[in-house]
Structures are given as structure tokens and as C-alpha cells.
Amino acid sequence: MLSTRNNLFRSAASLALVAVIGTALLAGVDRLTKTRIAEQEKRAILDQLGQLISPDLYNNELQQDLFSFQDDLYFPKGQTVTTYRARLDGKAVAVVLKMAAVNGYNGKINLLVGINENGTLCGVRVTSHKETPGLGDAIEVERNDWILGFYGRALDNPPPDGWAVKRDGGEFDQFTGATVTPRAVVEAVRLALEFFAKHKSFLFESPTMVQHAD
Ligand SMILES: Cc1cc2nc3c(=O)[nH]c(=O)nc-3n(C[C@H](O)[C@H](O)[C@H](O)COP(=O)(O)O)c2cc1C
Numbered sequence: 001m002l003s004t005r006n007n008l009f010r011s012a013a014s015l016a017l018v019a020v021i022g023t024a025l026l027a028g029v030d031r032l033t034k035t036r037i038a039e040q041e042k043r044a045i046l047d048q049l050g051q052l053i054s055p056d057l058y059n060n061e062l063q064q065d066l067f068s069f070q071d072d073l074y075f076p077k078g079q080t081v082t083t084y085r086a087r088l089d090g091k092a093v094a095v096v097l098k099m100a101a102v103n104g105y106n107g108k109i110n111l112l113v114g115i116n117e118n119g120t121l122c123g124v125r126v127t128s129h130k131e132t133p134g135l136g137d138a139i140e141v142e143r144n145d146w147i148l149g150f151y152g153r154a155l156d157n158p159p160p161d162g163w164a165v166k167r168d169g170g171e172f173d174q175f176t177g178a179t180v181t182p183r184a185v186v187e188a189v190r191l192a193l194e195f196f197a198k199h200k201s202f203l204f205e206s207p208t209m210v211q212h213a214d
Pocket residue numbers: 105106131132133135136137167177178179180181182
């Protein structure tokens with residue numbers, strides 16, 4: 001009787017140990033995966049920041065001249081926007097907004113939106129997304145040059161009606177069988193330009209820190 005109880009106790013203890021080790025292993029793998037994704041995204045951001053603003057146009061450290069804010073009207077769903085400032089001998093040259101298009105087919109599409117001091121776009125890049133391969137992923141510069149079409153655009157170029165995909169009466173192409181993804185990106189870029197037009201000095205002059213726009 002006693003030995004049966006001992007055996008039962010041993011089995012239960014072994015099972016509990018396996019469960020604890022399994023859980024710890026899973027937690028470790030999860031943390032590693034998250035760290036790796038965060039590192040990949042950081043690398044993508046660094047690479048793409050360099051593609052957006054020509055290095056001969058500024059001489060500050062973009063990575064150290066930044067601040068973050070939230071503004072639900074222009075950057076919905078509680079996202080935090082990080083603003084990198086490019087300056088030449090201290091003079092404002094451009095900002096890059098690290099932000100998201102929130103209405104993608106599969107959720108958020110993370111973007112870098114570069115805006116010159118005069119309000120023209122110096123470029124847009126996607127840093128990560130969950131859109132469908134072969135459909136929505138044509139927003140990646142590596143797959144399609146669609147995203148390059150933002151270069152040189154501004155709030156008045158195209159005029160307000162043109163800031164939509166062609167299917168909605170605008171000037172931007174959609175993709176074959178995929179309108180939702182480009183629609184979300186066009187809308188997010190337009191909102192970023194509107195925010196820039198309204199809050200340019202906030203973007204350039206806010207100290208390097210995390211804060212809220214009003
Ligand atoms: C499995 C599946 C995945 C899809 N993935 C995307 C996608 O990533 N991006 C996208 O724009 N449309 C995607 N679509 C197509 C959309 O549902 C939609 O039909 C398309 O974007 C056209 O939108 P519209 O009718 O508003 O023009 C997908 C459809 C299916 C069935």
C-alpha cells in the first residue's frame with residue numbers, strides 16, 4: 001500500500017517536473033523569438049532610415065534625435081509614433097515618422113514615413129506587416145516599386161481627392177486582387193502629411209523624449 005502511494009507520488013512529482021520544465025522552455029523560446037523579431041525590425045528600421053534621407057543632406061545622428069508621442073486622431077488605435085529628426089548643422093531638414101497603417105488586411109502595417117521640411121515626402125517604407133504573401137506584400141520595396149510612388153508627393157500633390165487608390169477614385173494604384181492593403185497605406189500616409197502640416201514645429205522642436213501631442 002505504502003509503496004503504491006510512493007509510486008503514485010513519484011509519478012505525480014515527475015509529471016509536475018516535466019510540466020515546469022516544458023513551461024520554462026516554451027517561455028524561453030517565446031522570449032527569444034520576440035527578441036529576434038524586435039532585433040530584425042530594429043535592423044530594418046536602421047537600413048530603411050538610410051534609404052529615406054540621403055546621407056549628404058544631414059549631419060546629425062537620427063537615432064539620437066528622436067521623440068515619441070500619441071495622437072489618436074491622426075495615428076489611431078493607441079499607437080506610439082516615434083519621430084526621428086534630420087538636421088544639417090542644426091537646421092531642420094526632414095522628419096521620419098515610425099508609425100503604422102492600422103487598417104491592413106491582417107492588421108497593422110508598420111511604416112517609416114519621411115517628410116522633408118517643405119512638406120514633400122522623401123519616401124515611405126514598410127518595416128513589418130502581416131499581409132498575405134502574393135497579394136498584400138507588394139507594399140514591400142523588395143517585391144514591388146509601388147511604395148516608391150510616394151516619393152515627392154505632398155498634401156496637395158495629388159490634390160485631396162487623389163489621396164486614395166484608383167478604385168476609390170484616387171491616383172494610387174491598387175494591386176491585382178488586393179485593394180485593402182494599399183488603401184490602408186495611402187490613408188496612413190495622407191494622415192501623416194496632415195499631421196505634419198498642422199504640427200510641424202512640434203515635430204521638429206520637441207525635446208528628445210516621450211510625450212503627447214495636443
Ligand atoms: C485568403 C485571402 C487573403 C487576402 N489577403 C489580402 C491582402 O493581404 N491584402 C488585400 O488587399 N487583400 C487581400 N485579400 C483580398 C481582399 O479580401 C479584397 O477582396 C481585396 O483587397 C479587394 O478589395 P475591395 O473589394 O475593397 O476592392 C485576401 C483575400 C483572401 C480570400
